Amino acid sequence: MRDLLNNIHPVTVIPPGTAPTDNTPVVSAIVDRLGFGSVTFVILAGALADADATFTVRMDHGDAADLSDAEAVPDALLVGTEALAGFTHADDGKARKLGYVGGKRYQRLTVTPAGNASAANLGAVAILGHPVNAPTANPPA
Template sequence: MRDLMNNITPVTIIPPGTTTNDNTAVVSSIVDSLGYGSVTFVLLTGSLADADATFSVLVEHGDAANLSDAEAVPDDLLIGTEALAGFTYADDNKARKVGYAGGKRYQRVTITPAGNASAANLGAVAILGHPHNAPTANPPV
């Protein structure tokens, strides 16, 4: 078995249990990937109550710390696809992932519901990998 723990830093970007009761987009906090060579976003679902709901995923990146220059990440800079990271009402208690292979320092994820009229519990973590300095701190800072 090989060591992964000392080579990643998990960052909560959508707190567990974040709930949306309508079609309002859930926007993650901004990830600063300085000091790391890779980012993978892990999207988590809890209970998804509405039988018609779908949830699309958008990954954005930019150079400004507040992402005032945010733009959608081109497909060729994603590892996996935003479509595969999305989910439907039938995906209770699931995890999805999408990786970022671009060169911008800052990233964020937006989960946008459609057809959602009931509680949808969501969460997300950014996994920062390939650190310039290892081992990474535990607990993460």
């Protein structure tokens, strides 16, 4: 069957409209993968006003709920690359994705602007997949 809806659980990790006006990193909420076998982050770029801005992406993982043990995810545990998940001022209205196949329970993203002096609208959603129990709740709880 081609049902994706009942086999995923989306979680907002960077609220839509988050708009850093400088080069301060935007750190997502921590994702708890308990009950799910996979996670993919979808990063949404809105209006990116500064013509020189670039945005790099990093994923961390760990076993502590507060990610006090956070470490950068090794490339071998990523689906896609952090470089491909990054974007520039020319990527208004585009989406990027980055997946995780490691065994740690908790993950988070950091989006770091460079050359950004204007409001750079962005947001991100974590899509939890391969649930232990399906169907997943709709709307997501």
